[in-house]
Amino acid sequence: MDVRISVIIPIYNVERYIRECLQSVARQSFSAYEVLMVDDGSTDQSGRIAQEYADRYSRFRLIHKENGGLSSARNAGLEQAKGMYVCFVDADDYITEDYLCRLYEKAEETNADMVIADYREVEEQGNIIVKELGQPPRQGCMDRRQLLQALTSVGECHYATTVVVAWNKLIRREIMCRHFFPEGRLHEDEYVIMPLLLECGHVEWIEEVVYLYRQRQGSIMQSAETAMRHLEVLQTYQNRIALCRQLQEPELLQAFKRAYFWNIEIWYYLMRTRYGVESSRLYGVFSRRMWGALLRYHHVFGRRKTMEYVIFAISPEYYLNQYFK
Template identity: 35%
Template sequence: MRLIKISVIVPIYNAEKYLHRCIDSILSQSFKDFEVLLIDDGSTDNSGKICNNYAAKDARIRVFHKKNGGVSTARELGVQQAKGEYSIHVDADDWIECHMLEKMYRKAKQEQLDMLIADFYHDDKGKSIYIKQSGLSTYPDSVLKDILQNKLFGSLWHKLIRHNLYKEKNIHFIENINYCEDVLVLVQLLQQPIKIGFLNEAFYHYNSSNSNSITRNYKLDTYYMRKQYVTILMELLPMTYEPFIMQVATLVKKEAFTHKILPKNEFYNFMPLTIAEIIHSKNLGRKCKMCYILAYLGLYKLSMELSSLIRA
């Protein structure tokens, strides 16, 4: 059986507003040797019907309808079903430019790469901002540390990956994790001796204006999901990464605190700090340090009232 060159995996949940634009941009690629896996994660709108209509017109499209289980299970199903030499993910509310697959595949093959990382565009409210992604090193450990420090974006949609790596290295998406699920896959991949390259061109348009996105609707459940993400990082990474995990944990705690949804017991029990550590922290701004110190002096209610200063 002839090997398909690229599998494009699209997890979908109630994305009818954006889905035509997304799929059309994939089908408009100058590169033709690819398949599209549309993973309908139990959508309750017309997304499933839209997927079926596209599949009826283009043999490169395969549709999978599943019970809603979250984006991790959708991506995992796509990875399991993909037949490509390389694979890449495209989110249903985003879109790609017509030369993306051609240029990324050519670069990956020329340099015999296991992972190719491209630049991307951040689209929000009609504005498109170019986001450069080239790191200082292509060594997997350095790339992973750059991702944990937010120097590189931790998504899979601007990374072309040799697909056999998932099976060869027993790499899977972690069920019930719908925040940074792609980072957790990269954590697994980047602990392997893989060959990485960068492409200094942008093709992917990341749409952050979707108001239904979990990353834009911060609730208490959001905090607990992100806290679980930190716990899994601790399980997946050796002790040498502890300083980087602590940076992630600091930001998770700070975000919940500034949204005024962090329970008092969580503030004191999750990654507790001394006042000296707060003062010398590079991850907390001056206003945040002031509020944290008040909380650790026992003035938690006042610190929460003043926390609005942090987001001002």
Template identity: 35%
Template sequence: MKPLLSVIIPVYNVEHYLKKCINSVVNQEFSDYEIIIIDDGSTDLSGAIADNLEKKYSNIKTFHKKNGGLSDARNCGIKKALGDYITFVDSDDTINPMYLQVLYNAFQRNKDVDISIIRYLNIYPHNQNNSDSSINKKNKYRLLTNEEATEKMLLQKGYDVSAWAKMYKKELFKDNLFKENIVSEDYQLIPKIFLQAKKVAYNNFIGYYYLQREGSIMNSTFSVNSLSIIETAREIYTLSLTKNRRLQVAASSKAISALIEQYSLLNKCKSLPIYEQAEELLRDNIDMYLKNITVFGSAKLKVKVFKVLQKILGKVAYKMLTK
């Protein structure tokens, strides 16, 4: 029998986290769903763990493939999915027992909803206060237009461009897949899908637990591939030009944030042969989006952007913001 929902879990070298992740996905209040595990060529025991879990649970399907990266693994999962609705869970994260039910409720509540969103909680391995019990006492539901939802996402107001902590009608991925061999693949795709949705539902229920793995940010490095962020920022900003001014400002703000993240990584790799060229490209693009913020952005947003710039660029930030 065809399942209603498909949970897609890309897996790569997460032998220490996978069982906990899958256990949280298996133990859901919702029952009509399949779990699709895509082993992206793991070199540790992740593949074997996934196979054992498939034998244990009838709704788990495990597929093994050559390593192709996160986008390729997710795309593989989308193609294998049988459900009418799709949600993504990263293999080192966990979810609340009500995760699927709360997300799916939005589609039952309004037939025009194409995407359902909940909030997530950052989990720090050695923090004893990783709890959502007090926050989840007062849940609020909002129905948003696609432009409202995209603006909030780009400004990170309650949620961001991450593919997870959301549920989508599968049909949205018919002509949309994750782009491969780029950085920030979610940023490149999710805003496009949001703008194709009829309605987007937001519930402030916290049901996704995002693990902040030690060293994950410190281990990030800059490469030629990192410059793909420039094209991604341009794609999303260009898309916003056909929409309202508020969305254009939000797209500019997100572009600055994404570019600064790569600029920060670049500054740790000053010995790279492409350092000077990459720095100039990133600075020029940051400056371009800053002009939109200084002209059309609110005072509050300008202060927020300046603080981020100042932290990364120091005194140069003031010059860039006041050009």
């Protein structure tokens, strides 16, 4: 079988959603693709359902492994991929019938290393969540500066998410195989996206909505210990600053530094309001982060804003109540 695209689907305890996902992949109008389903040690019926598709469709292959997390499952699929391109589909999401066709045609037509598709969030039942999306980029080639600028966005920006995540993209396999996902970490996409974008010489964007991302109820209800692990993502912003220093783009470098401050601020807010972590557990972590940022990057803001962040470093909770908008 001629394999142009390898579709990698990490699977872990998603018995409620996996049939819809696999069925959407099975009914693609594109034909030159393989499907690598990676069962990451599921304890429900997910593995059995995936086996049904492996038995029914010759292009579907099931890989079993011990539980190692999303990155480990994606990497296991990537190691066995044969296609010229790879794409990732999360097992609780689904894609339109022309998903692979649209992305592959754009890649071949333009000789792109990566094609990014638009997406929409859907509820558990499949209804599209209506929300403000902001100004979309123009369809076509996206220059490196435009892509990297998206990584400086703060908050839940739809088009920044579109650039960051792994699951709405077609990527040349030889490039992706040089950027495996970091295992044992949350926010794994945040770690690989900037090095990946820097290596991709040509990135295309298609504005059609061809990927449906499921927003699952209760997915943010976590213990304080688990919630605190999300703070690993702050390291990715420092990594981006280090990478940007090599680009000789002073304005972009300043934007990444400002984004680091804003993300410290945003993540404190999220820890307190979304995850309900007590301020006493957060003080040391965020105070150290902010003092460190002020020592290294205080020059990126005027005096007034710098003093506000000094107040944050002294008392994040006071800052949250007095200044956060």
